[in-house]
Amino acid sequence: MMQLKALMVKEFKEAFRDKRALMVAMSMALMMPVMIMVMLKVAIKEAVDNPAVYVKYTGEQHAPKLIKALKDENILSFADVPEDEERNWNERNIELTIPDSFNEDMANGMPIELVMRADYNEKSLSTPIRRIKDVVRAHSLTIGYKRLLVRGVDIKLLQPIKLVEQDTSLPSSNAVMISLILGVYLMMAAFMSGLSIAIDSSAGERERNVLEMLLCQPISTLKIVLAKLTCASSISIISIILMLVLTSVAMNFVDLTKIGATFNINVATFATLLLLLIPVCFLAASLQLFFSFQAKSFKEAQSTVTMLIAVPSMIPIALMIMDDKPAWVNWMPISGQSMLMEDVFKGLPVDWNALLFTSAATIAVTAGIVLTLAKKLTSEKVVMSLS
Amino acid sequence: MIEVNNLHKSFVSKKNTVKALDGLSFTAKDGEITGILGPNGAGKTTCLRTLYGLLKADEGFATIDGIKVTEQPLEARKRLGIFPDKFGLYERLTAYEQVDYFASIHGMQGANKHAAIEQIFKDLEMGELAHRRTAGFSQGQRMKVTLAQALVHQPKNFVLDEPTRGLDVMSTRILRNHLAKFKEKGHCILFSSHVMQEVAALCDRVIIVSGGKLAAQGTPQELCDLAGEKLLEDAFVKLIGSDEGVAA
Numbered sequence: 001m002m003q004l005k006a007l008m009v010k011e012f013k014e015a016f017r018d019k020r021a022l023m024v025a026m027s028m029a030l031m032m033p034v035m036i037m038v039m040l041k042v043a044i045k046e047a048v049d050n051p052a053v054y055v056k057y058t059g060e061q062h063a064p065k066l067i068k069a070l071k072d073e074n075i076l077s078f079a080d081v082p083e084d085e086e087r088n089w090n091e092r093n094i095e096l097t098i099p100d101s102f103n104e105d106m107a108n109g110m111p112i113e114l115v116m117r118a119d120y121n122e123k124s125l126s127t128p129i130r131r132i133k134d135v136v137r138a139h140s141l142t143i144g145y146k147r148l149l150v151r152g153v154d155i156k157l158l159q160p161i162k163l164v165e166q167d168t169s170l171p172s173s174n175a176v177m178i179s180l181i182l183g184v185y186l187m188m189a190a191f192m193s194g195l196s197i198a199i200d201s202s203a204g205e206r207e208r209n210v211l212e213m214l215l216c217q218p219i220s221t222l223k224i225v226l227a228k229l230t231c232a233s234s235i236s237i238i239s240i241i242l243m244l245v246l247t248s249v250a251m252n253f254v255d256l257t258k259i260g261a262t263f264n265i266n267v268a269t270f271a272t273l274l275l276l277l278i279p280v281c282f283l284a285a286s287l288q289l290f291f292s293f294q295a296k297s298f299k300e301a302q303s304t305v306t307m308l309i310a311v312p313s314m315i316p317i318a319l320m321i322m323d324d325k326p327a328w329v330n331w332m333p334i335s336g337q338s339m340l341m342e343d344v345f346k347g348l349p350v351d352w353n354a355l356l357f358t359s360a361a362t363i364a365v366t367a368g369i370v371l372t373l374a375k376k377l378t379s380e381k382v383v384m385s386l387s
Numbered sequence: 388m389i390e391v392n393n394l395h396k397s398f399v400s401k402k403n404t405v406k407a408l409d410g411l412s413f414t415a416k417d418g419e420i421t422g423i424l425g426p427n428g429a430g431k432t433t434c435l436r437t438l439y440g441l442l443k444a445d446e447g448f449a450t451i452d453g454i455k456v457t458e459q460p461l462e463a464r465k466r467l468g469i470f471p472d473k474f475g476l477y478e479r480l481t482a483y484e485q486v487d488y489f490a491s492i493h494g495m496q497g498a499n500k501h502a503a504i505e506q507i508f509k510d511l512e513m514g515e516l517a518h519r520r521t522a523g524f525s526q527g528q529r530m531k532v533t534l535a536q537a538l539v540h541q542p543k544n545f546v547l548d549e550p551t552r553g554l555d556v557m558s559t560r561i562l563r564n565h566l567a568k569f570k571e572k573g574h575c576i577l578f579s580s581h582v583m584q585e586v587a588a589l590c591d592r593v594i595i596v597s598g599g600k601l602a603a604q605g606t607p608q609e610l611c612d613l614a615g616e617k618l619l620e621d622a623f624v625k626l627i628g629s630d631e632g633v634a635a
Binding site: 002005006007009013017018205218 | 463479484487488496
């Protein structure tokens with residue numbers, strides 16, 4: 001026990017004195033709330049507001065009513081663009097050409113061709129283009145309806161079928177997108193935060209020639225692995241706690257009510273999330289140690305571990321895409337936690353059986369990895385690759 | 388007491404097989420300083436690594452105070468103070484913390500531990516290094532920290548793999564005096580070296596290893612007599628039957 005304590009004290013001292021590795025470990029926690037906030041702000045703005053669109057008209061004097069209809073929807077002439085947005089809209093370059101024969105054709109009831117030129121592949125243009133199309137279509141329909149009306153035709157004849165849309169999503173599940181992002185980030189934080197510490201304490205120590213000395217001491221390799229595991233996973237846990245706290249704070253700066261969503265991390269949610277993620281932190285640290293102890297150099301450890309670790313952190317994303325989920329994803333490590341986290345964020349009650357089961361599975365896998373690693377460290381192969 | 392009994396060890400790779408140890412046997416007694424001499428690649432480090440329990444011999448065994456290393460590696464290592472052939476420092480720890488760490492691993496604690504650490508820092512005259520981080524240490528200072536951590540728990544047996552490389556004259560003398568003191572107290576000291584004068588001056592018995600086998604053993608004087616040479620260096624070269632040791 002005393003040996004284990006000494007090992008742990010040393011690991012923590014080293015980890016906390018390596019300011020750079022620590023910064024890398026915590027950077028995810030610090031970056032993520034900011035990113036979520038920015039993403040949400042953009043999403044809300046797009047969903048709610050009707051930002052001004054500036055169009056380069058040709059022949060606008062021919063169709064003042066159409067121009068007014070567009071203006072009512074905040075679609076303005078490029079001539080009125082404010083200076084600070086001029087460059088942007090000049091680049092986006094939406095052109096709308098109204099033919100000189102507009103009034104004449106309108107009076108004669110002839111079809112009129114308006115020409116809209118724009119880069120349809122440009123993502124930032126898709127909403128403006130849609131809005132312009134809607135306005136032009138609506139304006140055109142209004143004129144058409146009026147023409148039919150004056151001829152005594154019921155305009156209902158033009159709408160034999162009408163689709164009535166009803167959105168069944170609860171107000172809180174509008175926050176699903178946020179929670180999905182948060183879920184993926186939390187899983188990634190659990191997997192990535194301890195990475196640098198784990199590699200440094202295994203492949204790094206090997207490269208600095210201190211591992212051989214440690215392996216010659218009267219201490220079981222299991223204790224060595226456990227100490228390193230505890231240290232690396234503690235760093236991840238700290239990072240996750242930091243992330244959750246900062247995200248809760250950051251959420252106060254975003255007005256989610258605008259999109260009818262609510263989001264808060266209360267004490268119970270916080271505790272459940274931690275309970276879910278702590279075993280994942282240990283699993284991640286054990287995987288990192290397992291691979292980096294076997295790498296021949298620090299560099300090799302860095303590349304292989306980063307690659308291997310990216311796979312499990314992709315699981316939540318894969319789950320997002322998967323429509324028909326087989327039953328085993330509910331209790332398998334990582335995917336189980338992802339599913340449960342999703343429930344927590346949706347405000348559904350926690351399935352404690354699933355939580356217990358998936359935690360147990362995760363801990364069992366971790367224990368297996370730790371024991372295998374401890375055994376591997378006593379083998380000659382590891383020692384041979386020391387020299 | 389350290390006993391090595393008929394050790395065989397081969398390293399097999401796809402292309403070739405290297406026989407590092409070929410039936411090596413020797414004994415290092417308590418109260419004596421035993422030196423291992425041998426040309427590069429003679430199997431010294433392999434032999435010592437087998438002693439620490441890092442490598443497993445294909446045949447034969449090693450015992451420390453009668454404990455078989457392969458059967459009870461932890462018990463055997465408790466009785467060892469090791470200065471390995473490759474060593475590094477925890478660069479983010481201070482010298483004191485590093486020695487403290489190894490003392491704790493050896494089961495020392497409390498006031499006892501602190502007294503032992505203070506003592507070893509005093510003995511090796513490295514008091515001013517104690518609370519500095521080891522990151523910028525010179526080769527000699529690093530050696531001293533490693534020695535301190537190997538000796539802090541006052542092990543019954545010392546195994547030192549070339550402990551004087553890179554040490555300045557003063558430090559070498561301190562180390563020599565230290566080893567002599569431990570010898571007086573009845574500790575068993577086994578060390579490998581390439582410096583003939585040092586081996587001649589310090590060792591009670593010398594073991595010459597060549598090609599994984601014992602080439603000769605005895606006091607430095609006995610070895611000189613055996614080879615019919617005046618200097619240990621000449622005797623060494625003659626006994627291993629080639630000149631390759633000279634370059635080592």
